Amino acid sequence: MPLAEIFSKHPEHRYIMFGGKGGLGKTTFSAATAYYLARKGHRVLIFSVDPQASLSDIFEQDIFGQGKVELMENLFACEVDADRRIHEYQDQIRRKILDMYGMSEIPEEIESYIRAASAEPAMEESAIFDAVVDIVVEGGFDYYIYDLVPLGHALYYLSMGAIYDAWLEKITGLREQMRQYDEAISTMKRQGQTSEDQIYQELLDIKNRIGASSRIMTDPKRTAFYFVLTPEEMIIEDTRKAAHLFSQYRVPINGYVVNRVISRGLLEQNIPEYLRHRIDMQRGALESIRTAFGDRVLAYVPEFDSEIKGWAAIKSLAEVMYEESLP
Ligand SMILES: Nc1ncnc2c1ncn2[C@@H]1O[C@H](COP(=O)(O)OP(=O)(O)OP(=O)(O)O)[C@@H](O)[C@H]1O
Ligand SMILES: [Mg+2]
Incomplete structure (x- = not known):
């Protein structure tokens, strides 16, 4: 089931988290999701306790330690200065x-x-x-998106x-x-x-x-937890282990989102050898992902040609993730 459908089918999931290892795209997906939901007319708060101020980075605005900052209509961000x-x-x-x-x-x-x-x-x-x-506890938003730190798959x-x-x-x-x-x-x-x-x-x-x-925050009726992974064997293995740990704690995982998939269409073009190798490696890894997680993979997100920062990039990513043109 595509991500967008999950969100429209489960409006009761008001607390959204993307978990996963460091640097796989948690903040990027959190920002894109926040943008998507706000554009759909919901009041959204995206927040983090990350001392690296990564929300300030991706939204290209100084948010850190400033309380709730309004980024655009319906979208607020907060970076707690721990x-x-x-x-x-x-x-x-x-x-x-x-x-x-x-x-x-x-x-x-x-x-x-x-x-x-x-x-x-x-x-x-x-x-x-x-x-x-x-x-x-303060309330006031339709959705809360908690941009997690990579701390052991949010074992935190x-x-x-x-x-x-x-x-x-x-x-x-x-x-x-x-x-x-x-x-x-x-x-x-x-x-x-x-x-x-x-x-x-x-x-x-x-x-x-x-x-x-x-x-x-741990109530499966109100909280949705998504795992971010990339098509690399080591990451897949770590994700499987973490998912197992989660099930032991009875924390439901709502699905998986695969990031940084390189388009196979590139193989038709004149591309360097290393890129061919990477696409080949990803093909095997994507096969492993299908075996391990099957239809619980909700989206495959392509590798972008640059870092995802600023509104234009966030919007493009949201459109890919949620398969919809957004204003
Ligand atoms: N699909 C993509 N295409 C290109 N670059 C990407 C993609 N997804 C993420 N990135 C880039 O990868 C880097 C890491 O992404 P991000 O900060 O979202 O990861 P993270 O999981 O939040 O990391 P951390 O664990 O450090 O919080 C960023 O520079 C981001 O722009
Ligand atoms: Mg992050």
């Missing part, structure tokens, strides 16, 4: 500690604890995850539960730590009693927020 999120996150913790214990300054021991805690990868992922939660997504646990543990740990300081700072405390309840309420809120959004 570093800044981490700092904001640290500040938030600081403010809470100050507030809860009525301190005017953070004791050095606690300050170094906060610094150590935020240097950990779990903290970074939590801050990033929190940013994604914010975007999804599957491990969300674990990240969230690590985060809670961190916060709970911080709460423990605070208890140890209780004695020393008891004289500075405002109201020891209510601060405990405050922390607990905080934890509960976070838990509910994350629970709600992670249910949305």
Whole structure:
């Protein structure tokens, strides 16, 4: 079934993700899909947490860390500045500690604890995850296209539960730590009693927020996940392995999109030998793809003669992917 048909048949799939290894075309396909859906009259937000600012690159506009930027009618983009999120996150913790214990300054021991805690990868992922939660929970769009980083075929997504646990543990740990300081700072405390309840309420809120959004993002009724691959044996093998892993986590894959297929029509022309070889290699690989994924391949996208950047290229690609002329 062609990609366009899937989208029109499943309007309930409002969260769209393209996964796959690095550099295969996730950002390119995300941008083309966002363009296509916006041109069809839907309100679309494409977002990423990639520090490389690849949306800024492909749309040729400075989007990074600027919140939601309107790119054209119905199309908005957001590139989360993860570093800044981490700092904001640290500040938030600081403010809470100050507030809860009525301190005017953070004791050095606690300050170094906060610094150590935020240097950990779990903290970074939590801050990033929190940013994604914010975007999804806020609402306001018909479609959300999450341009994923190549992190192990978006295993990031599957491990969300674990990240969230690590985060809670961190916060709970911080709460423990605070208890140890209780004695020393008891004289500075405002109201020891209510601060405990405050922390607990905080934890509960976070838990509910994350629970709600992670249910949305992994719900097969609302989320569609597509794998990007190219006609190369090694990539096909990696994709098969990743697909198997996904099925173990019970994350449904909605289909595969093959990128960078070189036109066989070129063989009729006077082309260099290396290109003939590549076309030949691709023929074998495309055969393997048919064997491995069959009719779950939703589109074959040709190799373009230049990088895909800027509106004209995005539009051409969208027209090929969705087999439709677009305004
Ligand atoms: N069909 C194509 N024809 C020509 N160039 C392409 C095609 N698809 C993608 N590219 C180019 O390949 C490069 C990598 O594509 P892209 O950035 O979309 O990959 P990615 O999977 O998002 O990478 P990363 O894993 O680093 O995020 C880009 O320069 C893009 O313009
Ligand atoms: Mg990318």
